[in-house]
Amino acid sequence: MKYPIGIQSFDQLIEDGYVYIDKTDMVYSLVTEGKIYFLSRPRRFGKSLLVSTLKNYFLGRKELFKGLKIDSLEKDWNVYPVFHLDFNGTDYTVRGGLEKKIRYYLLSWAEEYSLPERTKELGLGDLFAELIRAAHEQSGRRAVVLIDEYDKPILDVLDVDKNLEEEHRNTLKSFYSVFKSADEHLQFVFLTGVTKFSQVSVFSGFNQPFDISMHxxxxxxxxxSQTELDTVFCEPIEEMSGRYECSYDEMRSMLKSHYDGYHFSKNMTDVYNPFSLLNAFATLDISDYWFKSGTPTYLIRLLSHTDENMDEITGRYYSAEEFIDYKATVEQPLPMIYQSGYLTIKDFNLRRNIFLLDYPNNEVKKGFLSLVASNYFNTRESIYSWIRNAAFQLEDGKIEDFRTGLTSFLAGIPYIMRRKENERERERYFQYTFYLIMRLISVYTVYIEKLQSQGRVDCIVETPDYVYIFEFKLDGTACEAIRQINEKGYALEYSSDKRRIYKIGAVFSSETGTIADWLCE
Known part of the structure; x- marks a missing residue:
């Protein structure tokens, strides 16, 4: 089986015999039921391949679609003039790079359609409108416009150069305004991107795109999808199960916990990250392929400007309006974090019409929280290696080693990072510190935050052989923490569990910034 890793060209994928998940029935629905669309998906999620599929469809390349679902649906296979703009592959932090890129496309098309020399002096929007009109008149068919990663010129400079960010936004406003003036000459328009920027004019006014991101x-x-995985990829799952010395179902569960978990609508249909999954099949190894392929530095910059910590953002319900549109004038990182793929929908409350957002899977949770934690703690010790060792210690029942390591790690956090002026900020730092640590450990174990009948337990870590019930206190005593575990009955539901149960009271000192008292029973 040939895996199309890095292949974004539909024609190459088909002609060279790579495995293809047939989405062409949905492509047919798009082209026959609407005109102007926008789709937001995280990077490396197949947006460019989708755009290439649409391009080949509108070029009438029927032979490429033989045997696919659309083959029995489409009868005409008309050929349309196609304008395909791909904003990938350019460094937009260089001033003038965006306009140069767009003008390069437009001038090459101006040559193709033999536009008069004087039209080449027009502004970007006017020149594009003239091209669309000429293509319609010369071909006898309305034009198709496909724009891939429309927002990359803004993301590249987001929170890096405010002036250049505004310049790019205005350039794109002018360019995309053509969809209004050239409407009669347009057959189909499709834009992809990571983020829906509310201030870009394509999303305001007359004939704005139909946003299918949550449709x-x-x-x-x-x-x-899970169905596509089970239908197409049985062979590599079987092969991986042999390599990992586990059953087919166990291997399937491992892949699911690491790469599944995305949901893009109220239907809550599971969607796997295609880039990571295909890489895992190609290498027969589970690793963090998607996260390693690009560091979300712009998200870290955004988080540094807000007073919100990740524990205050994740695991909460939101209305769709709170995470769909990104407004550059409002320093709220949630829409960007969600649309970039680091959070996803985990539940939908139909009656209240609100969505629960959290990390999609272990790959994203580990990668993103490690990045946030490294930036937050600024420790000398690598957060990656310490978290991994801590998780293994809990898995092996080495609770004293875990305590020693935790104490040492906390002591390594620079004083300036943990110095807080008031009690509320000290409490907040304490809570966020343990949130980051325990959520990261949960990647390697089963971690549960449980709201029990007697109250919320701080943390429960479950491993195959042990259950750890933690109660953390700030400037209290370990005895008080253990007493709360017992009085609240946090361990009662594990009374018939065959695993060994540890109750741990841990006290965090706001003065020293590390563990001051510890009791385990």
Missing amino acids: GKYETLCGI
């Missing part, structure tokens, strides 16, 4: 009909248009 249930198109939730699996990009990515790999």
Whole structure:
């Protein structure tokens, strides 16, 4: 089986015999049921391949679609003039780079359609409108416009150069305004991107795109569904199970916990990250392929400007309006974090019409929280290696080694990072510190934050052989923490559990910034 890793060209994928998940029935629905669309998906989720598929469809390349679902649906296979703009592959931090890129496309098309020399002096929007009109008149068919990663010129400079960010936004406003003036000459328009920027004019006014990013009909248009995984990829799962010396079902569960978990609509259909999954099949190894392929530095910059910590953002319900549109004038990182793929929908409350957002899977949780934690703690010790060792210690029942390591790690956090002026900030730092540590450990174990009948337990870590019930206190005593575990009955539901139960009271000192008292029973 040939895996199309890095292959974004539909024609190459088909002609060279790479495995293809057939989405062409949804492609047919798009092209026959609407005109102007926008789709937001995280990077490396198959957006460029989708755009290439649309391009080949509108070029009438019927032979490429033989045997696919669309083959029995489309009868005409008309050929349309196609304008395909791909904003990938350019460094937009260089002033003038965006306009140069757009003008390069436009001038090459101006040559193709033999536009008069004087039209080449027009502004970007006017020149594009003239091209669309000429293409319609010369071909006898309305034009198709496909724009891939429309927002990359803004993301590249987001929170780096405010002036350049505004310049790019204005350039794109002018360019995309053509969809209003050239409407009669347009057959189909499709834009992809990571983020929906509310201030870009394509999303305001007349004939704005139909945003299908959270449309249930198109939730699996990009990515790999559970059904597609079970239908197409039985062979590599079987092969990986042999390598990992586990059963087929165990291997399937491992892949699910590491790469599944995305949901893009109220239907809550599971979607796997295609980039990581295909890489895992190609290498027969589970690793963090998607996260390692690009560091979300712009998200870290955004988080540094807000007073919100990740524990205050994740695991909460939101209305769709709170995480769909990104407004550059409001320093709220949630929309960017969600649309970039580091959070996803985990539940939908139909009655209240609100969505629960949290990390999609272990790959994203480990990678993103490690990055946030490294930036937050600024420790000498690598957060990656310490978390891994801590998780293994809990898995092996080495609770004293875990305590020693935790104490040492906390002591390594620079004083300036943990110095807080008031009690509320000290409490907040304490809570966020243990949130980051325990959520990261949960990647390697089963971690549960449980609201029990008697109250909320701080942390429960479950491993195959042990259950750890933690109660953390700030400037209290370990005896008080253990007393709370017992009085609240946090361990009662494990009374018939065959695993060994540890109750741990841990006290965090706001003065020293590390563990001051510890009791385990």
